[in-house]
Amino acid sequence: MIARVLIGGCGLAALGLPAPSLTPAGIVLTSIGLVALFIAVQQPGSAAPLVLITAAALSWLATGGDAGVPRLLAFAGCVAVLHSAAAYAAVVPARTPVAAAVVRRWVLRTAGTTIGGVALVGAGSLLPATATPVTTVVTGLVAALLLGGWALVRLRAPAEPD
Amino acid sequence: MSWQPTAAVLRVSVLPAAIALVAVLSRRVDLLVVAAPLALAALSLLRRPAGVPAAVLEVGDETPAEGSDVRAVVRVTGVAGAETVAASVATPGWVRPRTGAWLGAVTRPDADGTATLAFDLTAVRWGRSEVGPAVVGCSAAGGLLSWGPVELGSRRLRVFPLSERYRGATLVPRARGGIGLHRSPRPGESSELAGIRAFAPGDRMRRVNWRVSLRSGELHVNATTSERDADVLVLLDARYDAGVSGGLSGRASGVDTAVRATAALTAFYLGLGDRVGLIACSGSVRQLPARAGRSQLQAVLTALLDVSAPRLGGAEPALPEPAGIDPRALVLVVSPLVGRLVFDRAATLGRAGHAVVVVDALPDDAAPAEEGPWTAPALRLWRLERATRIVQLRSLGVPVVPWRGEASLDQTLVDLARAASRTGGRR
Numbered sequence: 001m002i003a004r005v006l007i008g009g010c011g012l013a014a015l016g017l018p019a020p021s022l023t024p025a026g027i028v029l030t031s032i033g034l035v036a037l038f039i040a041v042q043q044p045g046s047a048a049p050l051v052l053i054t055a056a057a058l059s060w061l062a063t064g065g066d067a068g069v070p071r072l073l074a075f076a077g078c079v080a081v082l083h084s085a086a087a088y089a090a091v092v093p094a095r096t097p098v099a100a101a102v103v104r105r106w107v108l109r110t111a112g113t114t115i116g117g118v119a120l121v122g123a124g125s126l127l128p129a130t131a132t133p134v135t136t137v138v139t140g141l142v143a144a145l146l147l148g149g150w151a152l153v154r155l156r157a158p159a160e161p162d
Numbered sequence: 163m164s165w166q167p168t169a170a171v172l173r174v175s176v177l178p179a180a181i182a183l184v185a186v187l188s189r190r191v192d193l194l195v196v197a198a199p200l201a202l203a204a205l206s207l208l209r210r211p212a213g214v215p216a217a218v219l220e221v222g223d224e225t226p227a228e229g230s231d232v233r234a235v236v237r238v239t240g241v242a243g244a245e246t247v248a249a250s251v252a253t254p255g256w257v258r259p260r261t262g263a264w265l266g267a268v269t270r271p272d273a274d275g276t277a278t279l280a281f282d283l284t285a286v287r288w289g290r291s292e293v294g295p296a297v298v299g300c301s302a303a304g305g306l307l308s309w310g311p312v313e314l315g316s317r318r319l320r321v322f323p324l325s326e327r328y329r330g331a332t333l334v335p336r337a338r339g340g341i342g343l344h345r346s347p348r349p350g351e352s353s354e355l356a357g358i359r360a361f362a363p364g365d366r367m368r369r370v371n372w373r374v375s376l377r378s379g380e381l382h383v384n385a386t387t388s389e390r391d392a393d394v395l396v397l398l399d400a401r402y403d404a405g406v407s408g409g410l411s412g413r414a415s416g417v418d419t420a421v422r423a424t425a426a427l428t429a430f431y432l433g434l435g436d437r438v439g440l441i442a443c444s445g446s447v448r449q450l451p452a453r454a455g456r457s458q459l460q461a462v463l464t465a466l467l468d469v470s471a472p473r474l475g476g477a478e479p480a481l482p483e484p485a486g487i488d489p490r491a492l493v494l495v496v497s498p499l500v501g502r503l504v505f506d507r508a509a510t511l512g513r514a515g516h517a518v519v520v521v522d523a524l525p526d527d528a529a530p531a532e533e534g535p536w537t538a539p540a541l542r543l544w545r546l547e548r549a550t551r552i553v554q555l556r557s558l559g560v561p562v563v564p565w566r567g568e569a570s571l572d573q574t575l576v577d578l579a580r581a582a583s584r585t586g587g588r589r
Contacts, residue, residue, distance in 0.1 A: 050173050057181055057196055061188065072192050080199035087170035087305030092248055093297075096266035102246050105270070109206070109304055117198030121191070142182060146201055150175035 003089035004041050007049070010082040011037040014056040017075040018063050029059045045090030053079055077114055084110040164214055165307045174204040174306065206304035211243030213275060217298040219251070219314040227324040228422075229410045232257055232283045234265075234293050236314070242275030244302045244309075249279045255291025256409060257283050257319050271300075286409035288323035288421060290467055292316040322463040328426035329568050356385045393439070393452045393488045394431045396462075398424045399497035399504045400444040401479045403471035405528030413527060416498025417444075417471050420523035423565045424496050427521075428462045439491075440465060441484050445472035452491070481507050492517050496565075498524040505551045512560040517578050519571060520555065520562040524548075 015033040020026035033055035039048035060067075060075060067075075088106050092098060178201035185193035215238055222233040236249040250266035259265055259282065271277040283293065294316030300309040358371055361381035369383040398420055405415040414422075424440070431438050432454060439452030440462050448465045450458070472479070481503040487493065493516045497504045512518045530537055552562045561574045 045169055047169055047172070050169065050177060053173060053177060053200075057177075057193070060196065061184065061190065061193065067192075072195055076195045076199060079196055080203075083170065083173050083200055083203065084304070087168065087173075090168060090170065091246055091299060091301035091305050091308055092268050093250055093266050093299075096248065096250065096268055098268040099270060101270050102268055105245065106304075109203075113202040113205075114199045117200070117202045118195055120202070121194045121198045142178075142201055146175045146179045146204055149204055149207060150171065150179075 001094055003085045003092065004044065004094065006081060006085035007044060007089060008037065008041050010078040010085065011040060011052055011056075014053070014075060014078040014082055015059065017071055017078065018056065018060040018067070020059045021063050025062060026059065029055050029062070033059070040086060044086040044088075049082065049086035053082060073118060076118055080114040080117070081110060084113075163309060163312060165211060165302065165309050168301075168306055168308045170304075171204075171207075171306050174200050178204075203304055204306070207306055209243060209303065210307065211241065211300075211302045213240035213242055215240045215244070215300055215309050217249075217296075217312060217314055219294055219296045219317060221293055221317045221319060223319075224317065225320045225322060226257075226285045227322050228285055228288045230285055232285055232293070232319065234281045234283055234296075234317075236279045236281075236296050236298055238271070238277040238279075238298060238300065240275060241271040241277055241300050241309075244271050244277075244300045245304070246301045247271055247277040247279065247298070248300070249296055249298045251281050251294060251296040252316070253283065253293060255293070255319070256287035256289060256321060257285050257291040257293055260284055285319070285321040286411070287407060287418070288321045288425075288467070289470075291319045291321055293319060320464070320467055323422045323425040323466055324429065324463070326422060326426050326567050328430040328570075358382050359385045392431075392436045393491035394427075394436055395439045395441070395452060395484065395487055395491050395493045396424050396428060397484060397493060397495045397497075397507075398440065398442040398444075398466075398469065399481060399495065399499075399501075400442065400469045400471050401481065401504075402498065402500035404498050404500050404530075405525050406531050414525050416500060416524045416528055417469065419525055419565055420496045420498055420521075421466050421469055423521055423523055423570075425463060425466055426567075427494060427496070427571075429459055432456070432459050438462065441482075442466065442469050443479075443481055444469045447482055452488070478503055483507065483510070487511075487516060489515060490517075492519070494519050494521055494571075496521040496523055498522070498528070499548060499552070499562075500524070502551070505555055508555055508560050509558050512555075512558055518560050519574055519578070520560060521570070522552070522562055522564045524564075 011033070015030055015037070020030050033052055036048045036052035036055060039046060040052050056075075056079060084106065178197040181193050181197035182201070185191065185197065217236060217238045220235045220237060222235070223230070226232050234251055236251065238247050238249075241247055246268050247270070248266070248268040253259065253265065265281045267279045267281070269277055269279055285291070294314060296314040297311045298314060299311040301307065358374055359382065361370065361383050365383045371382045371384050374382040400417045400420055403415050403417040406413055407415040407418050424442075428438050428440070435454060437452040437454045438458060440448070440450040442448040442465055448468070450461055450465060453461075478501045481501070484493075493511055495504065495508045495511070495518060497520065499505070499520070499522055508518055508520050529541065555562055561577070563571055563574050
């Protein structure tokens with residue numbers, strides 16, 4: 001239940017933190033995000049959290065460029081918690097007592113990936129600017145690795161026993 | 163079934179990659195801050211579980227007694243490397259948790275790759291009940307991989323109506339043989355002490371009570387009663403029910419009380435070494451000939467599991483006349499006394515010379531489940547008519563005893579035994 005509350009709270013924050021403008025694009029993105037949020041709370045194992053994060057990221061792309069660092073960090077944290085809570089709620093039945101060790105591990109993992117990811121980008125931005133920006137290169141490599149990893153997961157999933 | 167990627171895998175692979183691409187193309191480093199935590203979450207996939215899980219639902223005791231605790235256990239194996247093992251168990255019958263009607267738990271697997279989720283249940287009411295189905299699911303790699311949900315078939319339980327233990331007088335009005343466990347009102351050669359009396363010619367020396375003899379200065383002997391065994395026939399009338407069944411902690415219906423009384427009396431008399439037979443009349447008639455022993459107790463308890471009052475309209479269903487009853491058998495008619503034929507049947511048995519005791523199993527607070535404007539006066543009229551029939555039955559010499567559990571029949575059996583000894587065992 002707490003996971004679903006987190007999805008709702010972080011989803012609303014992720015849609016609100018970019019401060020979307022009253023342009024048609026902003027309204028459409030926010031509407032799509034709200035619908036996806038509603039579905040994500042009900043069915044966290046569906047594609048709705050993906051749509052929600054995508055809408056929030058596009059909204060940030062459109063209007064969040066001038067936001068300060070605190071708002072950016074809050075937005076990144078909300079997106080990370082939203083993802084983690086949705087992944088958790090998808091595998092744990094609602095209104096079920098959960099062992100404390102399970103919750104602790106999940107919270108630590110979420111905190112670790114969020115802080116680690118932000119720190120990684122922060123460390124990259126501290127490097128001196130060159131003709132070939134390090135951040136760009138790292139980003140490209142990470143993107144390629146992730147796409148490769150995704151393909152591996154899909155292709156090398158254990159075969160179902162007969 | 164094997165481990166499958168969940169929808170979350172897209173959020174940690176394609177989505178951060180796309181955001182990173184957009185960040186590069188639009189020269190927006192801030193978007194990388196959003197994408198990086200999601201991308202890092204994908205590292206969980208490096209530790210994937212190796213085994214294929216298997217789960218089973220077990221129930222500790224499949225034939226519990228009413229009111230006893232039952233433990234349902236979901237055992238999952240082959241979950242080494244998994245992070246969560248979740249299970250929920252449905253309890254549609256009368257075996258249920260003490261609070262609520264739904265059970266679920268989430269835990270982490272042990273180091274040996276197994277997980278055990280235990281659920282404590284209580285057998286609230288007698289009868290056949292189901293525990294399950296159970297639904298089991300596992301997750302690994304931060305929710306990026308999942309196994310299940312897998313449905314495990316339900317388990318059938320037989321809850322025996324043995325919630326109360328009956329203790330009472332071991333007297334029977336007319337015993338069948340000269341050996342057994344019953345104390346007879348007649349003097350005899352058993353070990354059951356009836357009193358101390360003065361020595362008389364023919365008394366054995368080993369019966370002399372030396373302490374009393376020395377104190378009184380005259381020889382006294384221990385007087386004992388004889389022992390007998392008996393046939394007991396329980397005629398359970400469950401053609402009609404009255405009241406609402408709410409389990410052990412709730413209200414009891416007439417059939418509930420009748421079945422519990424039948425089970426308690428059967429266990430008591432079989433424990434004494436008697437032969438007990440059963441005729442159970444509900445939707446159908448189930449007849450068990452009189453036998454002794456633990457197997458007979460199991461047979462009677464099993465027969466009671468299927469007793470339920472049928473929902474019938476129209477004329478009162480027939481109550482078959484028990485055939486081939488031992489003339490010296492004690493006949494216990496256990497009934498909520500809702501219909502009319504049960505009074506006629508008890509009177510017929512009494513007139514035929516059987517020792518009959520009618521056990522009234524109607525709870526004091528029994529009332530229809532649905533109430534209308536005429537329910538209260540109709541109920542009052544019906545209770546008056548029922549009370550009149552009970553008085554008529556008593557006037558015929560057939561005692562009607564309300565079931566109050568332990569020692570309910572004691573006084574009635576003493577009276578019947580006295581009457582039988584006065585008439586020399588014949589009526």
